[in-house]
Amino acid sequence: MSTTREYIHPEISPEARPFWDAANEGKLVIHTCRDCGRGHHYPRAMCPHCYSADLEWKETDGHGEIYSFSVVTAGKDLPRYVIAYVEIADRVKAMTNIVDCDPDSLRIGQRVKAVFRRSKTGQNILLFSPLESL
Amino acid sequence: MEKLQARLVGAYEHPTRFAPDKSLVQLHTEVALGAVADAGLSLSDVDGYFCAGDAPGLGPLSVLDYFNITPRYVDTTETGGSSYVAHVAHAARAIDAGLCDIALITLAGKPRSENKSASSVALALPADRPERDFEVPYGPTVPANYALCAARHMHEFGTTSEQLAWIKVAASHHAQYNPHAMLQKAVTVEDVLSSPMVASPLHRLDCCVITDGGGALIVARKEIARDLAKPGLRILGTGEAIKHQSAGDIDLTFSAGKWSGKQAFDMSGVTHDQIQYASIYDSFTITVLMEIEDLGFCKPGHGGGFVAEGNLISGRGKLPFNTDGGGLCSNHPANRGGMTKVIEAVRQLRGEAHPAVQVPDCKIALVHGTGGSLGTRHGAATLILACED
Numbered sequence: 001m002s003t004t005r006e007y008i009h010p011e012i013s014p015e016a017r018p019f020w021d022a023a024n025e026g027k028l029v030i031h032t033c034r035d036c037g038r039g040h041h042y043p044r045a046m047c048p049h050c051y052s053a054d055l056e057w058k059e060t061d062g063h064g065e066i067y068s069f070s071v072v073t074a075g076k077d078l079p080r081y082v083i084a085y086v087e088i089a090d091r092v093k094a095m096t097n098i099v100d101c102d103p104d105s106l107r108i109g110q111r112v113k114a115v116f117r118r119s120k121t122g123q124n125i126l127l128f129s130p131l132e133s134l
Numbered sequence: 135m136e137k138l139q140a141r142l143v144g145a146y147e148h149p150t151r152f153a154p155d156k157s158l159v160q161l162h163t164e165v166a167l168g169a170v171a172d173a174g175l176s177l178s179d180v181d182g183y184f185c186a187g188d189a190p191g192l193g194p195l196s197v198l199d200y201f202n203i204t205p206r207y208v209d210t211t212e213t214g215g216s217s218y219v220a221h222v223a224h225a226a227r228a229i230d231a232g233l234c235d236i237a238l239i240t241l242a243g244k245p246r247s248e249n250k251s252a253s254s255v256a257l258a259l260p261a262d263r264p265e266r267d268f269e270v271p272y273g274p275t276v277p278a279n280y281a282l283c284a285a286r287h288m289h290e291f292g293t294t295s296e297q298l299a300w301i302k303v304a305a306s307h308h309a310q311y312n313p314h315a316m317l318q319k320a321v322t323v324e325d326v327l328s329s330p331m332v333a334s335p336l337h338r339l340d341c342c343v344i345t346d347g348g349g350a351l352i353v354a355r356k357e358i359a360r361d362l363a364k365p366g367l368r369i370l371g372t373g374e375a376i377k378h379q380s381a382g383d384i385d386l387t388f389s390a391g392k393w394s395g396k397q398a399f400d401m402s403g404v405t406h407d408q409i410q411y412a413s414i415y416d417s418f419t420i421t422v423l424m425e426i427e428d429l430g431f432c433k434p435g436h437g438g439g440f441v442a443e444g445n446l447i448s449g450r451g452k453l454p455f456n457t458d459g460g461g462l463c464s465n466h467p468a469n470r471g472g473m474t475k476v477i478e479a480v481r482q483l484r485g486e487a488h489p490a491v492q493v494p495d496c497k498i499a500l501v502h503g504t505g506g507s508l509g510t511r512h513g514a515a516t517l518i519l520a521c522e523d
Contacts, residue, residue, distance in 0.1 A: 010267035040381040042268035048381035068289070068386055070281035071334040072273060083278045083333075085384065092382040095510075097272045108289040125271050 005081050005097070007119040015045040018057050023124040028114045029057040030089050039092045062114035064088045064128060071103040086112055086128050100129040137401055140226035140237075141359035141366025142519065144173025144352030145480040147458075147473075151316045151465060153346040154247035158190045159200045161242035161348045166201065169350035174363040175236060182207040182234030182353075184225055186217035188243045188468040197240070207234040213376065213513025214505020215415065215470035217241075218351070220515040222476060223372035225353035235355045242348030243468020251344055252276040252469040256507070265379075269510065277341055277418065279509030281333035284420040286386040288335060291435035293423065295335055297442050299326035301419040302339050302462050304446035309459025311488040316343045317463040326419075340419040342461035342471065349473040351480075367483050370498075371402030371518035378511035387435075389421075390514035391428035391502055398516035399430065404498060406430055409518070411482040411493045412453055413475035415504040416460040422446075425502055426453070429516070448491040457482065457491035472503035472515070483521050497521050 012020050022029040030039040033047035034054040046053055069084035082098040098106060099115065112128040119125050146168030153161060162185075170177050183205045185193050194208040209224050211217055218241050225237035245251065253275035259266045287293045303323055309315040321339060329338040359366030375393035378384075399406070412431075416422045423437040431453055432440040445451035458464045458478040461471040479499040481487045498520045506512035 005273065007271045010271060011261040012267065013264070016267065042265060042382075044264075044381070068282045068286040070278050070285055070336075071331070072275060072278045072281075073330065073332055074273065074275075081273055083272050083274055083282065085282060085386070093379075093384055094382065095269050095272055095274065108285065119271065 005079070007117060007125045009119050009121045010123055012123070016043045019043050020123060022057065022059070023116055023126055026116055026124070028060050028062045028088065028126060030060060030092060031055055032058040039089045041088065041092050041094050060089060063131070064112050064114070066098070066106065066108050066110045066112055067093050068108060069098060069106055082106065084128070094126070097127050098129065099127050106130070136368060136370070138226045138230060138369045138372070139356045140229035140353050140369065141356055142222060142351065142369060142480065143354045143359045143362050143364070143366040144169040144175065145349070145477045146172050147349040147465065147477045148242070148347040148467070149314045150347050151314065151345040152246055153244055158242060158244060159197060161244070162189065162197055162240045163200065165242055165348045165350035166238055166240050169238065169352050172364070173352040173354070175352065177201060177203060179236050180238045181205045182225060182228055182237035184209045184221040184237060184239040186210060186212045186241070188241055188470060205234065213515065215417065215472045216503035216505035216513045216515040217470070218473040219476060219501055219503035219517055220374050222351060222353060222369065222517055223374065223515065226369050229353060229355050235358060237353045239351040239353070240348065241350070241468055241470060241473040243470065244346040245469050246344050246346045265510070274510070275333060276507060277336050278333040279507040280418040280420050281336045282509040283386045283424060284335050287420065287424065290387055291438065293438040295327055296323055297438035298340055298419040298423060299323040300441045300444065301416070301422045301446060302326045304441070304444060304451070305416065305456055305460045305462035307447050308457045308491050309463035311490045312459045312464050315459040315464035316345055317459070336418060336420065342417050342466040343463065344469065345465050345467050347465055347467035349467065349477050351473070351476055364484065365522050367480060368520045368522060369517060370404060370520050371398035371516070373397030373401070373516040374514065376511070376513045386509065389424050389428050389504060389508050390512060391425045391504065391516065394514040394516040395429035395502065398518050402518040404518050408498050409500045410496045411457070411479065411499040412455045413479045413499070413501045414455050415471055415475060415502055416456055416462045417466070417471060417504065419462070421504060421508060422455070424508065425504065429500070429502060448493060454491070454493050457487050470505065472505065475501050475503055476517070479519055483519060
């Protein structure tokens with residue numbers, strides 16, 4: 001089984017603060033443009049597709065699909081971990097870890113759901129876990 | 135009509151792979167002196183200087199102070215390991231524009247003696263990097279970033295670990311003739327597959343070496359090149375591009391080489407079957423596989439079949455590559471492989487490669503560099519070089 005890592009402290013830039021606050025409530029939000037309708041990630045202060053400043057935070061159901069993943073061997077005595085890109089909305093992929101899973105049984109295209117773990121400083125970090133293991 | 139008149143006239147690769155007793159700027163100095171000597175020039179002739187993020191201190195200010203020269207033109211384009219490939223193009227354009235006459239490009243680094251892998255740098259991104267909070271917590275080592283590309287390539291195209299392993303096999307076949315190569319033993323597909331998994335699907339032997347060392351290049355005005363001891367090389371085509379996550383819409387199945395390669399081929403008028411030798415950036419085996427596709431040597435998704443059965447081996451395959459052993463086996467100084475890619479192409483075009491790997495009558499060569507990470511954001515630079523007619 002994959003194991004728990006220590007998650008480093010995010011610095012939290014001002015424009016991304018609502019993303020982190022939502023994470024602390026167990027919610028996944030995507031910064032979405034009111035003008036062109038597209039979402040993006042990581043969150044920026046402008047829409048990186050049409051450059052509008054009229055953005056909103058849209059909460060998702062937290063479901064996603066593994067676009068690619070790798071099982072990383074961190075060191076001889078350290079636990080393996082799974083790094084991945086997960087598609088969290090239409091044309092929006094996020095780098096993440098897949099947790100609570102057997103790394104050797106994961107596959108691209110697998111459905112996953114957002115879960116959160118606290119960093120050392122108590123900030124929730126967005127992670128994903130296979131749907132069927134929940 | 136040639137679009138660029140300036141010539142590539144000097145190249146030097148430091149023989150060291152481990153230099154704990156030398157300073158970083160000392161290595162820059164040794165490669166600079168090596169390259170000007172190779173060109174039959176002196177450091178005092180240099181009036182253009184190019185360096186990137188590996189240079190110490192304030193880049194050109196610190197290095198040129200140490201050299202005690204005052205060039206009238208400097209360029210510090212930083213696109214990771216591809217910087218030095220781009221610098222050749224920038225130097226040629228600066229010379230053709232009359233901004234300088236003799237340009238020096240240097241790279242040096244000591245990651246091996248300082249125990250600094252590219253991953254240790256990637257995992258310690260400064261707080262002001264906009265992507266930091268959304269990547270660093272997840273442990274994106276450099277092999278892991280490239281592994282994400284490899285896994286997706288396998289998923290979409292059926293590429294296999296055996297096919298990737300052939301790239302290391304080819305590099306190691308060449309490295310056995312390079313007395314300076316860090317890894318000089320020819321390996322088999324089985325050796326690669328049985329090496330420890332670093333970041334699935336990439337094994338330890340899918341990765342490049344970590345070495346101290348460096349290299350330097352000289353680009354000069356055509357009229358100056360004519361009078362030098364060794365023949366200058368023409369720069370027929372150049373291309374540069376960057377690719378990133380596209381604000382979340384990332385596609386891991388191709389690299390910026392798709393765009394830089396097209397520019398270089400279009401500019402040169404050269405066709406793929408005219409390329410007799412290729413220096414292909416080889417931070418990992420998957421890097422080579424994707425670049426061969428992106429540069430157009432085979433169709434997207436067909437790289438696996440292309441590299442299998444030794445097609446990259448000089449004297450045996452369709453596209454001899456990295457005949458010095460490349461970053462995969464010989465040298466990857468400063469965790470940046472672009473400089474050594476240009477240098478081996480120069481050797482091939484001059485007929486100075488090891489006889490066992492020299493491409494007979496090599497007249498046209500391609501150089502391709504990548505910098506940053508294919509799994510997140512990267513730069514690409516392509517050169518098509520040729521002998522004088």
